[in-house]
Amino acid sequence: MQKKIVRRNIEPVQASASWAHIPEFLQRAYKARGVNTIEELEYTLSRLATTEHLKGIAAASKILADAVQHQRRILIVGDFDCDGATSTSVATLALKMMGATSVDYLVPNRFEYGYGLTPEIVEVAKAFSPDVLVTVDNGIASCEGVAAANKLGISVVVTDHHLPGNTLPDADAIVNPNQPGCEFISKSAAGVGVIFYVMSDLRRELRESLWFERTGIVEPNLASLLDLVALGTIADVVPLDANNRILVEQGIRRIRAGKARPGILALIDVAGKDYRNLAASDLGFVVGPRLNAAGRLDDMSIGIECLLCDDPLKARQIALRLDELNQERKQIEGEMKAHASVLVDELNQTNSESDNSALPWGMCLYDETWHQGVIGILASRMKEKFHRPVIAFAPADDDCVELKGSARSIAGLHIRDALDRVATRYPSLLSKFGGHSMAAGMTIAGKNYEAFAHAFDEVVREELDESNLEAVIVSDGELAVHELNVSTAEVLRKAGPWGQNFLEPVYDGVFEVVQARIVGAKHLKLLLQVEGTDLLIDGIEFNSDWVGREAELKKVKVAYRPDVNEFRGRKSLQLMVQYLEAI
Template identity: 35%
Template sequence: MNATVKKTRPDLVRRLLLARGADPEDTLRLDTLFSPLGKQQMLGMREAIQWIAYAAQARWPVLIVGDYDVDGAAATAILRKGLGPLFPLRSLVPNRLTEGYGLSESVADRIGSDIRMVITVDNGIAAHAGIARLKARGITVIVTDHHLPGATRPPADVIVDPNQPGCPFPFKSTCGAGVAWYLLWGLHQTYGEQWVSKEKVLYDTLDLVALATVADLVPLERNNRILVANGLKKIRAGQVNPGLSGLMMHAGVDLEHITEQDFGFRLGPRLNAAGRLADIQTGINLLLSQDAENIAHWSSMLEGINAQRKEIQSQMERQAQEIVDQTGDQGDPVICVGSDAWHSGVVGIVASKLKELYQRPAFVLTATGDVGQTAQGSGRSMPNWHLRDALARVESQHPDLMHKYGGHAMAAGLSFPKNRYEEFRRAINQVAMEQVKGQFAVNLWDDGALSGDELTVEMAKAIEEAGPWGQGFPAPVFVNDFVVESSKTLRGGHWKLVVNLVEPEAVGLAVRVQACRLQACRLQAIHFLDGKEVASSPPPPGFRIRTRYHLQVNRWRGEENLQLHMEQIWPAPQPVAMPSAESVSRSDEQSGLDQQGSFPPAFSPG
């Protein structure tokens, strides 16, 4: 399954990979994955394997305690598939709305008296009280997690977490589903002769690891890129998880050409919606199912829940933006907004939207608890500010402020008494000002400009094939000037454009404007509204724009065409030298220049 046909990559693609620290010759073969039991193994892996082997021999009833997001659902499904033949096995996921995150005391109290072993996935590293309650009942606890640990170790029998102190495993960004998959791999390496389905179980769950890795927004270190690349390859070959296939049908994902973007923007949100508004067990059932009727039922249910999530999210986003705009600039580097009426399952997405819109870290909170006296919410950060560490700093300065907190560099969750909201707002902003000197920088990086020869569907396909691209390994983005040939507003307000590439010819320190049209390259483009547009309507014909964009392959009815996905659009600066009268006349006829040889000063005419 690792046979790879080596292709010669275009120079542009090689340059893009080198700029991201990757080897252009790397084929991301599955058999080059870092081993879970090598010299730099995951700490606790061997002990966890021994405990599981003992439980299998004794036929202990075992419970998996998962999490209510895509990573937790995929990790639960992976271990259910892999460990199911060994002992009586079932799973439990906390209810986001009533129990919150992780193996809490209330979750521990729900675990039946018959259970002899609990294995956590995508949680547990901070579950001190819940684990202590299980240990008091004589239950063996194995924690598999990837979140950052606190100052003290929970009282589990074994912890497998690449981020725990002393773990030599180098790829710290492995997601929860990745850690669970590695646990199965370690079992196969240790007891392979007793495991008939050795190769099949690992390969069969690879697409779930790939989905979770992208959806959980962990950095795409080489190990993660291998997992995602091979998971995508598996799906494109038609060997897809049946439940995932049902979800793909509802999402309109092309199985043969699925990309990592489909994981992040189409499939992931549909699974996440169940954990946000209902019960993620629906998603887990889907990922475990082999029955066509059940798959159709659960995927249709997830589609409906996701539509409901979109409606709730849209309303919350509008209200949150109104609060931010009404309060004005208070000098806070960190946005904090909240409402008793907001849905706790959607606050994280809204925080992400606010962060993108205002280019500042954002916390979005809602009231929870029996009498609504607890503020619970999520935060999203900007690069170079570690949000979980910032909350740890708040805790050290205000030890009794927060009930609990946890998360990553870019995302975190927390809760505290609602009547101490202002105290939290001041505290988190004070920490931000201490840790980040000046304003949060908005760094708009790019991979440079492309020539007309590089703006081809073949180049877009070569970039696509060189992936996966994603968190920590960003998709290539280019910057060029174009002249708008036509533009229109689509349903939802998004912009559809036809543009011509501007490739001015340098003449000393001047620029010949007539070269813009003589070397024109006609291209289709799309821009999805993100709230940061410099105008309310698309640029009119004849307008010259500068844009940051991605190359995309637009596949429709069996045809493949190049499309530019424009992220930002601005009026382009004028050339440094005015053209001659002759060239103005010729360019005016061809490209819509006005009599002064310049374009309108705004996107909207007049």
Template identity: 40%
Template sequence: MSLIIQERPFDHQVVRNLINSGLNPILARIFAARGIETNEDIQESFNNLIPPFSMKGIAQAAEIITHAILRKEKIIILSDYDCDGATGCALGHEALYKLGADIGYFIPDRITMGYGLSPKAVEALTEKSRPDWIITVDNGISSIDGTRYAKEKNIGVIITDHHLAGNELPEADAIINPNQPGCYFPSKYLSGVGVMFYFMLAVRQYMRDQKILSIESQPNFAHLLDLVAIGTIADMVPLDRNNRILVREGMNRIRRGVAHPGVIALFKVARKDYRNATTHDISFLIAPRINAAGRLSDMKAGINCLLASSETEAYDLAKILNSFNNKRRVMEVAMRDQAMSKLADIPIDKKTVVLYDSNWHPGLVGLVASRIKDASQRPTIAFSNCGDGLLRGSGRSTSTINLKKVFDIIDSHYPKVILQYGGHSSAAGLTLDEKNLSDFMGAFEQVVNQEIKNAIISEEVFTDGSLNPNDINMGLIDEIEGTVWGKDFSEPVFCNQFEIKNIKIIHSKHISFRIKHGAYTFPAMQWNRKTIPDSPGRAIYQLKSGRFGQREPSLIITAWEND
């Protein structure tokens, strides 16, 4: 696989304007390459958010839920079992409780009920607690049968989701999804928790308009923004202008120590100071601990941690999540090694990778698919056995292949091969009959083959150019780490020629060394590399503050090209 390194283009006049407004010249270059034109684009406040009522279905849903609250009808939030779903569920539960609702939540069992609002989930929910209303969060847009079954049982359904809609929409009482047909909400990239936050703002506004609440009596929903930030970052939705505002406001609350007790507790068990929290910390420290509950057990522990009202309760639950995450790491390594062994048996000229092991944990196949996709640079699906002759798979795709579109084509040309599916362009899930696995593999290979020209896609890396030795300093690093980064507004990476000194291999799988750049030397680390790179060479790297709390610049090498 070849590595194509390109520098992000930028408008030099925009850079000059940003520098004149007081920005660091390097940050000005970084921001200009990401479409920022003025300093105000970066500093926009919460008041600049797109108004809630510009989203299709939200006014209707706000009216429905307001009347349900006034009639004391029972409302259940039905959540997905990932971090986006968990934060959205916790946010909706807390907001509706403060608005006076009789509110509870329910998470479908991943193995026995599958994903989202399925008929099995509705059946289990009605046996446990007969609700008047179901509100989905981060799921539901594909739940045709589940919605119909709920309506047959006289349960109202409001769907809040952000996933791409299929050809048919469920017959819900209201659908809130910026990606549904006919919705002209300007931002199409809200996460599941982002959609739920907008819904809660709309309910509060409707109650205010109806004189049920006043400005003085209404609950303050700004304290929910830490949950919005975590779910948005975890789900890797593009950070457009609207999402950057949401995430920045939420990160500021975390850094000020006014986040939920559960969020603060998660930082503590991760041994990270929340006062210096970065979006990178959310992605790699906080979200995995929340996700671990849904992957290995029950997302209740994650949601309850986020809903905890006391520091003691929050810390006890955070320790449970930390334990889940440690167990998840061990299991993931074993599954990844098995998957890599299976990958070696797949011909190099195949354009897809489909893996199955009856012993794989269904909550971890997405992580396995992600690792194998990175290793093979091919769209990858990993399947586990979920009983009753069914396989549940999780897919990850390269930047050039829209996985949801591929599944749409397969479903259209090969009906009933896929029983259920949903997701995004880069990540999606599906359920098959085990007897159809071979047919699916053939269809998947054929459709992807039509979508791409090359058997293995070259890895293209965009950088923010090179840095002079004296540019690598803590002042720049502090500014970078204090900025909101995410998908389509990615954390800056740089490219320079370096010499290597003092190489150490850590735990037989990482390398630590010092790099020489002019008259300066800096500590550097490259994860998951067992071979020693040649020196000198060209490195793709990110800047980080020193390890173990040291205040010195450090480089994380993401790729190395030998001269």
């Protein structure tokens, strides 16, 4: 797909004593992302937003403090993705640190029960005989499930971050920064961030009631759980506002110091990475997928047990199992992606990847053989390839009576709001749905697929214009020749944390192609010469569109991220190519 490289509007860096220790290229990057004072880069825990304006947290803390002090049974109900797994782990570990003696967790199997606290899951929860049920990373839309728990006399505390519907569940306490009337500053908190705040306030409640003093329990340092918070926050691709950046940076510092949970260190190790050099992107692209593989193909309890495990040897065994599941997921994903490309060609009668005018603006894809646990990744891959909102569907049952869909959006379209408009306009098409601005999930009747696909495209066309469908690479400009080195790449890697809405810098430049060859059947390996100099730099583009045409590349414009390639103890600069075009 042809893309457009657009440079950020970056103001010249002004000389300042407070910024003097930061390289000019990094100053430019920070200021382009809205960082105006050096204090904003002080990612200390003292700068975290307080719980003062987090609606419902005081009520939640009182319920949980009472449960801890009276040894009541607490059941955590999580979600089957990385945010849900880390949220479940934070809640379980923190409650036990504070003296809770009966804490269990339950994660719905996506293939049997689907998402959230449903009445069916409440029925399963009965076997644990809980006095208090705590949802993490779900529950804000679980009106029927909460009602079912209420009938059984179970107290319910909902902790979530997803956008609420028109009706809130009748829970004993709801903590969600996105609920009506909540003035908490970080609306972008992940589910794991929300439960971390709840556990922090619970500690305060117990401290003030002299619980730790009376029992001799050492008041826990909950910062020891920030590695889990960082992982869940990055993996859930929530915007990295200032508060989330503090949580993530503090978690990454623990990991680099070797103080992370044994399960996280084991997942990093089996991926062949060095925890001492970990970056936020590694949590998203290395650790997160291995943990998510459990929920996609098997049971997320495997992933949670890896995170809860205190024994490094056992943690490594579980991590190896998760790595195997991730390899299996990759194979399934590859097959589904190839099939999806065929379906797109059928939708686009031009059969031209550079001219997708015949494609729906809101693209729906479905095949009865697709794996329900992998459709989210498939939707993301197809969104990246064709730059339009995509929903991938798979059967929810053997007879395809119901379909599960996973949606990924592009800038300009709030996908959950778009689904709400479809549901309002065509009430019979959507059985249920929920999600964020950029990702959502839903269930529809199989017989409604064609009608839904048409309705979704209709709504998307109303919300977007043709300019939204043009793929844009936003560049931080051109690095000077003296900045094209290993030092720059290392500084950028550790300068984040980079992530959603605080993107890692991408640069662009013109290069002569000294050599171009294909490696691993689908990746383009380049030796580039900086125009007008003798400087040679390696580059690589993964899953390149230039396979079979690499000989045509003589002079290129490249959008890239500087990275460090380490081979046999020698470090060299390598450009991670995001896009290139022949000129």
